[in-house]
Amino acid sequence: MMKLRSHPRNWLGLMIGNSRLHWGKFQGETLVETWETQHLNQSPLEMGWSWLNQISPVPLFIASVVPEQMQLWQNYPKAEIITLEQLPLGGLYPTLGIDRGLAVLGAGNQLGFPMLVIDAGTALTLTGVNQNRQLIGGAILPGLGLQFSCVANRTATLPQVAFPESLPQRWSLNTSEAIASGIIYSIIAGLREFIAAWCQELPHSKISITGGDRIPLMTYLNSQYPEIAGLILDTPEAIFWGMSAMVRDRNVPS
Numbered sequence: 001m002m003k004l005r006s007h008p009r010n011w012l013g014l015m016i017g018n019s020r021l022h023w024g025k026f027q028g029e030t031l032v033e034t035w036e037t038q039h040l041n042q043s044p045l046e047m048g049w050s051w052l053n054q055i056s057p058v059p060l061f062i063a064s065v066v067p068e069q070m071q072l073w074q075n076y077p078k079a080e081i082i083t084l085e086q087l088p089l090g091g092l093y094p095t096l097g098i099d100r101g102l103a104v105l106g107a108g109n110q111l112g113f114p115m116l117v118i119d120a121g122t123a124l125t126l127t128g129v130n131q132n133r134q135l136i137g138g139a140i141l142p143g144l145g146l147q148f149s150c151v152a153n154r155t156a157t158l159p160q161v162a163f164p165e166s167l168p169q170r171w172s173l174n175t176s177e178a179i180a181s182g183i184i185y186s187i188i189a190g191l192r193e194f195i196a197a198w199c200q201e202l203p204h205s206k207i208s209i210t211g212g213d214r215i216p217l218m219t220y221l222n223s224q225y226p227e228i229a230g231l232i233l234d235t236p237e238a239i240f241w242g243m244s245a246m247v248r249d250r251n252v253p254s
């Protein structure tokens, strides 16, 4: 096997997340466009998606944290799976989510290592890599949306609450705001604590954020801890940057 050091001319990246599918359209190394779609109920071929290959025969590179969704792509021609084994970072553990690995690789490649990535997705994760591209570790907690839906679904009277547009009152005098306060102040205080601990060990680290809930989360962080928020770089495309690096350096039979 040899390592290619170039991208296909046109290609698609697909990150299968827990809530939805994230797509990136690339021309060589350039990310041209990203969009989201729902999870599939059947394989893309059964859905009549052969057009994806016939009309535009582009290579498709897939990374997934949802095994059942990945299964649906098994027989899809021109699809290549991006796996953790190929990820050029040290100290990985076998069950690390490929989304976390790709995000920290992508953000680090683009902005520099050490890198701490916050992924505000279905799950909220922190993933830290040092200057030698070794995984130091991270943390996983229920994401913002999951925390809101969990309290509503698992209690008799608590309502489903939408994310508030701005930081709520900490001391609330109504149920909806009390739920929002409890979840939001706890998450941002927790993040502040994790970031402070990380920066104590790796003072020169970059910190970046990605994921579907990063904008409301940054709004709350900005209001309460502007000095912490000011350290965090917005990198919605971090996972695709990571994919791009792995696609460029993929192995091909020599």
Ligand SMILES: Nc1ncnc2c1ncn2[C@@H]1O[C@H](COP(=O)(O)OP(=O)(O)OP(=O)(O)O)[C@@H](O)[C@H]1O
Residues within 6 Å of the ligand: 016, 017, 018, 019, 020, 021, 065, 099, 119, 120, 121, 122, 123, 143, 144, 145, 146, 210, 211, 212, 213
């Ligand atoms: N159309 C949408 N569908 C689902 N979630 C959405 C949508 N728009 C915004 N979101 C927010 O995005 C969050 C999920 O983030 P994201 O899409 O990054 O997660 P994901 O697909 O599960 O990826 P991961 O598994 O990596 O967390 C949800 O909590 C939700 O609040």
Ligand SMILES: CC(C)(CO)[C@@H](O)C(=O)NCCC(=O)O
Residues within 6 Å of the ligand: 018, 065, 095, 096, 097, 098, 099, 100, 121, 123, 125, 140
């Ligand atoms: C934590 C999630 C769900 C975040 O999408 C994903 O990265 C995952 O399934 N990870 C596996 C467990 C781990 O990363 O340790």
Ligand SMILES: [K+]
Residues within 6 Å of the ligand: none
């Ligand atoms: K699970």
